[in-house]
Amino acid sequence: MALNWFKYSSPQTFYPLAGRLIPVFAVLAAVLGAVGLYIGFFVAPTDFQQGEAYRIIFIHVPAAWMSMFIYLVMAAWAALGLILNTRLSSMMATALAPTGAVMTFLALWTGSLWGKPMWGTWWAWDARMTSELILLFLYIGFMALQASIDDPRRADKAGAILALVGAVNVPIIYFSVKWWNTLHQGASISVGRSPSMASTMLLGMLVMALAYWMYSIAATLMRVRSIILERERNAQWVRDLAGAPA
Amino acid sequence: MWDAFVAVFARDVLQAWRRRADWLTSIFFFVIVVSLFPLGVGPEPALLRTMAPGVVWVAALLAAMLSLPRVFGSDFADGTLEQLVLTPHPLTVLVLAKMLAHWLLSGVPLALIAPVLGLQFGLEGGPVGVLFAALLLGTPCLSLIGGVGAALTLGVRGSGVLIALLVLPLYVPVLIFGAGAVEATVAGTGAAGHLSLLAAGLLIAIVLAPWAIAAALRIALE
Numbered sequence: 039m040a041l042n043w044f045k046y047s048s049p050q051t052f053y054p055l056a057g058r059l060i061p062v063f064a065v066l067a068a069v070l071g072a073v074g075l076y077i078g079f080f081v082a083p084t085d086f087q088q089g090e091a092y093r094i095i096f097i098h099v100p101a102a103w104m105s106m107f108i109y110l111v112m113a114a115w116a117a118l119g120l121i122l123n124t125r126l127s128s129m130m131a132t133a134l135a136p137t138g139a140v141m142t143f144l145a146l147w148t149g150s151l152w153g154k155p156m157w158g159t160w161w162a163w164d165a166r167m168t169s170e171l172i173l174l175f176l177y178i179g180f181m182a183l184q185a186s187i188d189d190p191r192r193a194d195k196a197g198a199i200l201a202l203v204g205a206v207n208v209p210i211i212y213f214s215v216k217w218w219n220t221l222h223q224g225a226s227i228s229v230g231r232s233p234s235m236a237s238t239m240l241l242g243m244l245v246m247a248l249a250y251w252m253y254s255i256a257a258t259l260m261r262v263r264s265i266i267l268e269r270e271r272n273a274q275w276v277r278d279l280a281g282a283p284a
Numbered sequence: 285m286w287d288a289f290v291a292v293f294a295r296d297v298l299q300a301w302r303r304r305a306d307w308l309t310s311i312f313f314f315v316i317v318v319s320l321f322p323l324g325v326g327p328e329p330a331l332l333r334t335m336a337p338g339v340v341w342v343a344a345l346l347a348a349m350l351s352l353p354r355v356f357g358s359d360f361a362d363g364t365l366e367q368l369v370l371t372p373h374p375l376t377v378l379v380l381a382k383m384l385a386h387w388l389l390s391g392v393p394l395a396l397i398a399p400v401l402g403l404q405f406g407l408e409g410g411p412v413g414v415l416f417a418a419l420l421l422g423t424p425c426l427s428l429i430g431g432v433g434a435a436l437t438l439g440v441r442g443s444g445v446l447i448a449l450l451v452l453p454l455y456v457p458v459l460i461f462g463a464g465a466v467e468a469t470v471a472g473t474g475a476a477g478h479l480s481l482l483a484a485g486l487l488i489a490i491v492l493a494p495w496a497i498a499a500a501l502r503i504a505l506e
Contacts, residue, residue, distance in 0.1 A: 175453040182449050186441045195503040196436045200450060203432055203496055207454050210485070214457035218464060 047124050049266040050275050056259040063256035070249035077242035085239075091155045094148050095239075100247040102145040102166075104254055105173060106208075108138035112180075113205035116198035126262075128194035129269070131201060132184060133261035137254050139177035146170055165216040172211055176204045190269055288373040289381045296385035307351060307389045314347035314394055318401045329406045336405035337415065337466035344394050344419060344462075345455050348426040351390040352434040352447055355382060356501065360438050366505055375501065376494040383427050383494070391423025407470070414469045414479075421482040422462040428486075428493035429454050435500035457485060 046052045078096035085092040112134040119128030149167060150160045161167070180200055187193035270276045300307055321339045322332055359365040368378050398419050402412040433451035437443035465478035 172453045172456055175449070179446075179450045179453065182446055183436060183440075186437075186443075186446055188441075192503055192506060196500065199432070199496055199500050199503070200436055203429075203454065206492065207457075210457050211453075214460045214481075218460040 047126050049126055049129070049270055050273070052126055053263060053266050056263050060256050060259050060263075063252045063259065067249050067252035067256055070245055070252060074242055074246035074249050077238060077245060082238045082242050088156060091152065094152045096242050096246050098145060098148040098152060099243055100250040101141045101148065102170065103247055104250045105138055105142035105145050105170065108134055108141060108254060109173060109176070109201075109208065110205065112138060113201040116194075116201040119194055120198040120202075125194075125269075126266075128198065129262050129265045130258070131197065132194070133258045133265055134254075135177055135181050135184075136261065137257050139174060139181065141250070141254070142170060142174040142177060146174065165212070165218075168215045169208075169212045172215070173208065176208070180204070285373050285377055288371065289377050292368070292378050292381035293385050296382055297388065300385070300389045306354060307393075310347045310351040310390060311393045311397065313350060314343050315397060315401065317343040317346060319404075322405070333406045333470070336402055336407050337411075337463040337470075339405070340398050340401055340415065340419075340466075341422075341459050341463040344398070344423065345426065345452065345459060347394060348390055348423060348430060349448055349451055349455075351386070352430045352451070353437075353444060355386050355431060355434045356438055357434075360504070365501065369502060369505055375498040379431070379494045379497045379501070380490070383424075383431050383497070386431070387424045387427040391419070391427055394423055395419035407466070411466050411469045414475045415466045417479060418462045418465040418475070418482060421479060421486055422458045425458045425482070425486050425489045426455060428489040428497075429458075431497045432493055432500060435497045435504060438501070438504040458482070461485070 046055055074096060078093055082093070082096075084090055112131050115127045115134065116131040118124065119126075119131060146167070149170075153162065154160050180197055183200055184193045184197045187196055267276060267279075318340055321335065325331060325335070356365060359368070369375055371378070395416055399412045399416050402415050407415065430447075430451050433447045433454075436450065437446050440446060461478045461481045465475040465482065468478055469475045
């Protein structure tokens, strides 16, 4: 029997599947988060240069990873929606954007909290920070564009084009900011990778990254379920689900 | 196809020529914004000289952005855009003609005025020439990238502010290389690298932006 690849591409079949998957990912996120934070705060050794303050990287680095990764996933879903004209792909892109924006904001926020004791400043026009800030603007632009278009189909497609243009631009922005930064700034602050990282630190960070990953999936699935209900509110299966008379 | 390109281009230029006030406002906007900076930060020549490239470029970004809603706005309102989409010619070519007209009316005047403003800020001959060259290379990028934003926000609620939100982050590389070219000349390291990167960005924009704009227009007209 041929595998039906598109079985879950319909909102009607995906809705209950997402409902079953959410608890799995939510529990995984909670467990991995607890383990990761325990490793980060109690097991990992104190950094001889940065003291205890370095422990914020267990929150910060995974958030920064996710912020960039989610943008790519969002652009990929948006492209899929644009090419195959599948409703669910576009809904996934819409659902991913707020999570990505939160991750970006979290990365910026914790980065500045880390920067104050380390560099003595809340903000520096460092290449990574600046491009992260611009990434936040891109997320906000995507959400603002979708929010201001009433017709959901048009909002999906317009958002998809914007996400793709942004995805082409993200590397260009990153490298332009990097070159700009090396031109302008002296060696006052360098965010170079520390030469060696204790393996427990790395382990903690990877576990936290997995926890963020699980959280992002769970949050996105919850949001996509709401979007499905909102968009399909006139469909019979949603009416049945809500127990409304046909 | 070439005839259609010329026809669309000539039509846009003619229309703009008949309503000169429309695009002259964004050029005066550019001049006024640049002139406000010395009043805000003080008249020390050394400070102004270091600020000049950035100030001129940021003002150029804002002026280019302000003129964007007009590119497709009136054509969208009176149905011309629909006719353009229905023609047998590729929409990307027609879009490119419109963007070329937009650049001629908004970008070229900025580049022509900028040297005067540069002199006001105390820049010398060499950097002023580079400023002119960088603006000539950079403003078509601004028109093309901005065209995507203009097409996406056609007929959308609050499109004026939205366009700023969409387009300004995408302008960052142009700003960096454009202002960087002038700064590099002032610092004596030569602007060739920056200008080459601007030109490379322009080529990428010419190849990719018309497709994105055409797709966005089709979505807006659905």
